[in-house]
Amino acid sequence: MRVYVAGHRGLVGSAIVRRLSRKVHLEILTKTSKELDLRRQAETESFFEEAKPDQVYLCAAKVGGILANSTFKADFIYDNLTIALNVIHASYKYGVKKLLNLGSSCIYPKDSPQPMREEYLLSGYLEPTNEAYAIAKISAIKLCRYYNEQYGTNFISVMPTNLYGPNDNFDLYTSHVLPALIRKFHLGKALENGDWEAIMRDLNARPIDGVRGDSSREDILKVLSKHGIRLSKASLKVEVSIWGSGEVYREFLFVDDLADACVFLMENIDASELKKLCPDYFLNVGFGEEIKIKDLAKLVKEIVGFGGKIEHDLSKPDGVYRKLLDISRIKSLGWEPKVGLEEGIRRTYEWYLSSLP
DSSP, X not given: OEEEEETTTSHHHHHHHHHHTTOTTOEEEOOOTTTOXXXXXXXXXXXXXXXXXXXXXXXXXXXXXXXXXHHOHHHHHHHHHHXXXXXXXXXXXXXOSEEEEEOOGGXXXXXXXXXXXXXXXXXXXXXXXXHHHHHHHHHHHHHHHHHHHHHOOOXXXXXXXXXXXXXXXXXXXXXXXXXXXXXXXXXXXXHHTTOHHHHHHHHHHSOBTTBOTTSOHHHHHHHHHHTTEEXXXXXXXXXXXXXXXXXXXXXXXXXXXXXXXXXXXXXXXXXXXXXXXXXXXXXXXXXXXXXXXXXXXXXXXXXXXXXXXEEEETTSOOOXXXXXXXXXXXXXXXXXXXXXHHHHHHHHHXXXXXXXX
């Protein structure tokens, strides 16, 4: 069987490739965005015509946190819409036997009842800070549904909660909250220990605003301070500032658990069966528990080993108050998450350290 994983170098795609690599009867097909621009219909269809994949995992997407979603709205809706349109249509046109489309919990209304059930889709207004991304993801869900209904395809979707793990995005402009916290506390720990070698290694791997490890210490301190990692003149201790009040709740799922759920559904649940559970052919995938952001910050701080102070930047938005998924439907099919939050953060931080030069 030939399986195409679109977006194989991203957080989810790389986890799915790791999961599929255990299977000897599969040929895993991958293409980088430079090799294949999925926003271009002709390129996409040419690849599908030549490669003839039997299954497709649609993980390719433009993703980011509140700052990125609020700043690059046109990019987020254009890139994600065109990727979905091209891949889903090409999968139909060239006879893909089964497709799994990756969505996001941001598809639900900002004031959705909690926990969020699949039927709450389109029952209210979206959260403005990620509306562009959410509209693109909702469109992809509906594309899969309508192709199933008109053409008899076997296309399904999953809506994961907030994800984290190896190969996450740690860019302080575009990352989600958990990888941002890991990196901020890592840099904060290095700063409070006077460990300039660790700071240099971090910035050489992932420069910030063009500042690298070989930049002047003045420039390094300036860019760290800009992103909320600073030495307090009053206390002479390092402080790390995080966005918002910290009073909102979020749910987090280790990405290898999501990969396991995706492969489980691809192997066991067809669209015809999924329709009985959800007319839009999708399921929530989450951990089933939530945590306040301020408590998450304390947990990450402890795991990383940062000894300084946490400050809250109240000028920055919190986003919606709660985003807990109801995962009763996928659990009824026999799947449950395995990796707890503390273990997952430790594994992610270990991976982050191993990724530094």
